[in-house]
Amino acid sequence: MSITTSRAPRTELTFRQKVSRFDHTFSPYLYIAPFFILFALIGVFPIAYTFNVSLYDWHLLKGQGDFVGLQNYVTVLSDPFFWNAFRNTFSIFLLSAIPQLVIATGVAALLNQAIRGKTFWRMSILLPYIVAPVAVTVIFLQVFNQYHGPVAGLLELLGLDPIRWTFDVFPSHVAIATMVNWRWTGYNALLLLAAMQAVPRDMYESATIDGASRLRQFWSITIPLIRPTLIFVVITATIGGLQIFAEPRLFDSRTYGGSDRQFQTIVLYLYQLGFPLRDFGRASATAWILFVIIMLVGLLSFAVSRAIRSADAKTARMRTARARSAREQQGAS
Numbered sequence: 001m002s003i004t005t006s007r008a009p010r011t012e013l014t015f016r017q018k019v020s021r022f023d024h025t026f027s028p029y030l031y032i033a034p035f036f037i038l039f040a041l042i043g044v045f046p047i048a049y050t051f052n053v054s055l056y057d058w059h060l061l062k063g064q065g066d067f068v069g070l071q072n073y074v075t076v077l078s079d080p081f082f083w084n085a086f087r088n089t090f091s092i093f094l095l096s097a098i099p100q101l102v103i104a105t106g107v108a109a110l111l112n113q114a115i116r117g118k119t120f121w122r123m124s125i126l127l128p129y130i131v132a133p134v135a136v137t138v139i140f141l142q143v144f145n146q147y148h149g150p151v152a153g154l155l156e157l158l159g160l161d162p163i164r165w166t167f168d169v170f171p172s173h174v175a176i177a178t179m180v181n182w183r184w185t186g187y188n189a190l191l192l193l194a195a196m197q198a199v200p201r202d203m204y205e206s207a208t209i210d211g212a213s214r215l216r217q218f219w220s221i222t223i224p225l226i227r228p229t230l231i232f233v234v235i236t237a238t239i240g241g242l243q244i245f246a247e248p249r250l251f252d253s254r255t256y257g258g259s260d261r262q263f264q265t266i267v268l269y270l271y272q273l274g275f276p277l278r279d280f281g282r283a284s285a286t287a288w289i290l291f292v293i294i295m296l297v298g299l300l301s302f303a304v305s306r307a308i309r310s311a312d313a314k315t316a317r318m319r320t321a322r323a324r325s326a327r328e329q330q331g332a333s
Contacts (some may be wrong), residue, residue, distance in 0.1 A: 041220075047291075060278035072285035082286070085262055085269040088173065092248070093241035094264065096108050096184075104185050108192035122193070122320035125186030128193035136179055143173045145156060154282040165253050172263040184240070184251045194221060195229035210260060231305045235298050242294050243267055264288050 054072050057065035076082050111121055128136070128152075143149050144165040152162050165175045199222060207217045223230075245267040248257055256272040257264020264284065275284035 001215060027130065050284045050287055052284075053280055054288055056281055058280040058284070060274070060280055067282075068281065070278065072281045073289065076248060076282055076285050076289060077241070081261060081264075082266070085257070085264045085266045086167075088261075088263055089242060089244070089258070089265045089267075091170075091173045092177050092180075094174065095173055096180040096244075097241050099177075100181045101230075101233065102186050102232070103181070104188035105187040105192055108196055109222070110191070111193050111195045117243050122190065125189055127186070128183050129187040133183070133246040136183055136252060137247060140175065140182075141251070144178075160206065166258065166264070169259075169262045172251070172258060176244070176251055176263060177248045179251075180241070180244065184237070188237070191233055192226060192229055195226035199225045213244075221330060227305065227309060232234045234301050234305065238297050238301055239294055242290065245271070266293075274294070 053064075055067060055069055055073075057068050059065060084126060107125060111118065111125075144151055146152060146162050146164055147167070155162060163171050165171045204217055207221060212220070218274050229297070244265050248263050248265050248268055249271070251263065252258055256276070257268045267290070270283050270290070271288040273279050
């Protein structure tokens with residue numbers, strides 16, 4: 001005896017149902033497609049093309065020359081001027097990034113308190129960020145004028161000799177780092193302030209009841225909870241600091257980093273190769289070397305922050321275990 005099963009007749013989808021299904025399946029990809037198309041045209045293609053240029057003896061006016069492979073990279077890495085720019089870049093980066101992060105964290109902590117005119121102060125610290133780098137450099141050129149600036153007047157009152165800001169290595173690095181700090185500290189402070197405001201207030205109230213001081217609350221509650229934002233600020237400051245160009249270029253516009261290259265950065269070295277010397281092959285190789293340096297420093301910063309976070313988590317687990325064992329001993333007694 002055979003049992004036959006009847007299947008329901010297959011209905012054909014209408015045109016509207018087909019359009020609706022297509023829209024549901026593919027419309028998310030269409031919405032995000034403009035970003036990836038622009039990123040491919042503006043980001044990926046120039047990077048790939050720069051790598052191709054770095055493999056040739058490429059002149060700005062004559063165009064592509066002979067294929068030289070990695071010779072441009074070898075030439076750049078064996079150039080003492082590149083290593084001079086490398087040292088200058090890291091010196092300015094350290095003089096700007098470390099004070100910038102410390103001051104931005106302190107300013108954010110102050111703005112997170114109950115003070116009058118919070119909106120005014122938050123807008124005020126962002127004003128340096130919206131000022132053009134050219135205007136910032138013009139202002140600080142007057143501030144760091146060797147003979148007539150306010151710093152020179154202060155040194156004269158103290159009976160000290162004038163400082164040659166644009167001629168000596170360390171003073172020029174301090175001056176350029178000061179410009180960077182003045183422009184970017186407020187921006188980073190607002191990022192950290194937004195993270196601080198997301199910390200639950202009941203944690204501070206509980207810590208206050210337990211007798212913790214404000215400083216203790218800041219180190220034990222605020223810093224651990226805003227660590228992801230701190231990592232983001234450190235990485236962005238690293239990328240920006242290693243790519244610094246406008247401030248040293250305008251600090252002495254007649255040269256490419258000083259008369260003796262005393263504050264020439266890697267990007268200024270790249271710029272000099274590309275335009276006055278018209279050697280696009282070596283300039284492109286320098287760009288890729290800088291890209292690798294930024295990647296390595298960014299990964300190092302991420303690894304250090306991750307190690308600190310793991311150590312804090314391990315310490316917290318040990319404290320919890322000790323507290324649990326103490327309670328068990330008290331219960332047993």
